[in-house]
Amino acid sequence: MSRLVVVSNRVADPRKTAAGGLAVALADVLNSTGGMWFGWSGKVIEAADGGKPGEARQHTQQAGPVKLVTLDLSREDHDAFYVGYSNGVLWPVFHYRLDLADFDAGYVAGYRRVNQLFARKLKPLLQPDDVVWVHDYHLIPLAAELRALGCGHRIGYFLHIPLPPSLIMAAIPGHDWLIRALFAYDLVGFQSRGDLRHFDRYVEAEAGAQRLGDDGRWRAFNRTVQACAFPIGIDVEEFQALTDAPEAREMFERMRKEYSRRKLLVGVDRLDYSKGLPQRLKAFRELLKSYPEHRDSATLIQIASPSREDVTAYTDILHELESLCGSINGNFGELDWMPVRYIHRTVARPRLPGLYRASRVGVVTPLRDGMNLVAKEFIAAQDPADPGVLVLSRFAGVAEQLPDALLVNPYDIEGTANAIHLALTMPVEERRVRHQSQMAVIKKYDVHWWCQSFLDTLAKAEAEVTGTPWLRL
Incomplete structure (x- = not known):
């Protein structure tokens, strides 16, 4: 069985399932495959203590059979990536609140920089047959950054928050690169059929994507991605x-x-x-x-x-x-x-x-x-x-x-x-x-159905590994 590598903004100990959230959903499969969970530690390093943009202190610990790998972020990276772009742009826009979005140009640079940092730190840790599952709005471009480093692994992505209609999405300066980044994944999952319809309409109208069959596959940017709805449940x-x-x-x-x-x-x-x-x-x-x-x-x-x-x-x-x-x-x-x-x-x-x-x-x-x-x-x-x-x-x-x-x-x-x-x-x-x-x-449709149905679909997705280098966004 391939090892599962979970990547999310925050990391949880899968042994402590009483905390709820992703830990409950992923505990069984992570434990059974001796998986790895990779993400931010929640710690911020001030500049005076050596925190530099684009750099991070890395920590590794074992949680039973699961390896937990976390990164400390510099203050500048945290403020631009987490506070600025993730929660100051993507969160309000994806929840239809354009009036609360702060489109400061410096935020997107920090967002890209941290995703590149995650990719650089994660790539050497991957084993040849790993399956990578990336979570939520903080890490939309992560697969594109991994592909740019030559990563040919099967990579899935799940968006836990809503995806807005194309006209709201288009309000984000440079919005097209976010959707283009999703085509670096093999499977993209959404919470609802409504969110899936928003994705379909966007890629068809804004990206000129070609629909391939009736199973959610789209072709654009010299890549094929499958998009489906997987409503998350509880245990x-x-x-x-x-x-x-x-x-x-x-x-x-x-x-x-x-x-x-x-x-x-x-x-x-x-x-x-x-x-x-x-x-x-x-x-x-x-x-x-x-x-x-x-x-x-x-x-x-x-x-x-x-x-x-x-x-x-x-x-x-x-x-x-x-x-x-x-x-x-x-x-x-x-x-x-x-x-x-x-x-x-x-x-x-x-x-x-x-x-x-x-x-x-x-x-x-x-x-x-x-x-x-x-x-x-x-x-x-x-x-x-x-x-x-x-x-x-x-x-x-x-x-x-x-x-x-x-x-x-x-x-x-x-x-x-x-x-x-x-x-x-x-x-x-x-x-x-x-x-x-x-x-x-x-x-x-409980949390175990959600996890297994996503991973089963990812395993069957027509992974596209070509010799053409993925261009960094």
Whole structure:
């Protein structure tokens, strides 16, 4: 069996699957192949300590059979690659927020420089039959840089965030080189069919690509790439085991006791402008205004984990959320009832299943999201005999898989409030039917299906190794 080499911006220890994320998805295959995980260490070296652009300190450690290789980045590289281009350009544009993008020309140079650095450091570590799997928006050009160094390995890429329509993508200065870079891969995976359609339309209209058959293969730039949708899932069995574990059960019992007279709504998000948190709070305010029967009855618990709070856009949304929570609690609260419980910190993952199970409604209403696994975790944690209801944004990638959720337009405040009211008053028979359908989907398309289906497709992809050197972008 070929060794799997995973490359991502951050590296996780696959033995610590309780942390969730990619570690859960990749633990089995990495451990079985004695794989390698390569990426940034999370450490930044200041110039005064020897941190130079385009250079990095390399660290290697063993995590069981898996080798973890990480790089420390210089301050200049970190600020241009991670803060500047990855999160100042690609993140907002890919989430349709052109107004928040900072197209400083210096950022793209740093982004390319770090991808070249990753390629130089990774190439000597590769074995002849390795399969390389690159993840997310930070490393779009990595395969092109590896090809420029003569790497002929089979390389796949998965984009965890949305891919915008071609007209939004075209707003990025030099946008064409990003899409051209994807043709250096053998397989490119997206979260949803919608994202795949955006890719297809872009490469056909902007790159003049030729479609080869009906299996997602495209030809352009003297390369052939296959593009498919692979919606990522969760480990349902692992999450249900967490639901039955002591920490989750303690949380469930505490919530049930403290809110015995009330119905809970729950939202769990990173503090990010893509998550639609102000719109969600306004919809809850509209619910209390339009449906007074929910006053002194419904409580929204909103967890917003800190995220990039040194960026102005995040500071602005933090202040807006604090203001909205204060306004709602001040206008509708009673001495013994606080409508909104706002928690601006990270809640330990083992406790979340208990909170989900205690909640009548899960409110997952991002303005745009690649997938959103909170929706799937909420479903997995429910009691099948008395399940809660998922209110879900139609603009989350997961909406394609869960049509039995109550789908809403998060920009429509009144419409979202009406959906929340429907969820709070839905009879148990209907809740059971919807939950059963949703559970069948998330069990079938779980994280193991996602991982195996991607790697199986990559193994069958018509890898194109030619004697023509790949031109560096």
